[in-house]
Amino acid sequence: MKIALLSMVMIGSQLVIPASDRIPKLDVEATCKATVAADNAANLVLSQDYAGCMRDENEAQAQLGGVWSTSPDSVRNTCVDxxxxxxxxxxxxxxxxxxxxxxxxxxxxxxxGASKVRNKK
Structure with a gap:
């Protein structure tokens, strides 16, 4: 009975996963590697090295610790997306x-860091 009810609910609506009380684990290592490779391939003058990218990502993660738990789920979900x-x-x-x-x-x-807007200036 519970499975049938759950199936009916999931068929007619999108599955919404609420934000956690913890900052999500993001794969910034892969993103930094890809970002550095793309910057090098494009011969960007203002490219950032892997160590600098990871330093910025880790600093941003540390700064998130102070605001994550006090922000509304809607903001967290939107920003994680x-x-x-x-x-x-x-x-x-x-x-x-x-x-x-x-x-x-x-x-x-x-x-x-690995921000998608890092070289837009």
């Missing part, structure tokens, strides 16, 4: 999204 779009996970993008939503203060120094 944005920060993982296209398989390019980025704590920098997650932090920026939360800053734009008004749930985090701006970092002392600008972070590039």
């Amino acid at each position: 944005e920060a993982t779009a296209g398989g390019n996970d980025s704590y920098v993008d997650l932090l920026v999204c939360m800053q734009m939503a008004g749930w985090a203060s701006a970092p002392a120094a600008p972070l590039k």
Whole structure:
């Protein structure tokens, strides 16, 4: 009975997974490697090395610790979706999204990391 009810609910609606009370584990290592490779292939003048990318991603993850638990689930869900779009996970993008939503203060120094908008200036 429970399985049938669950099946009927899932067929007619999207499965919504609420944000956790913990910051999600993002695969920023793979994203940083891909970002560095893409930057090198494009011969970008302002490219960032892997160590710098990982430093920015780790700093952004640390900054998220102060705001994650106090932000609403709707903001967390939206920002996680944005920060993982296209398989390019980025704590920098997650932090920026939360800053734009008004749930985090701006970092002392600008972070590039594996953000999808790092070379747009």
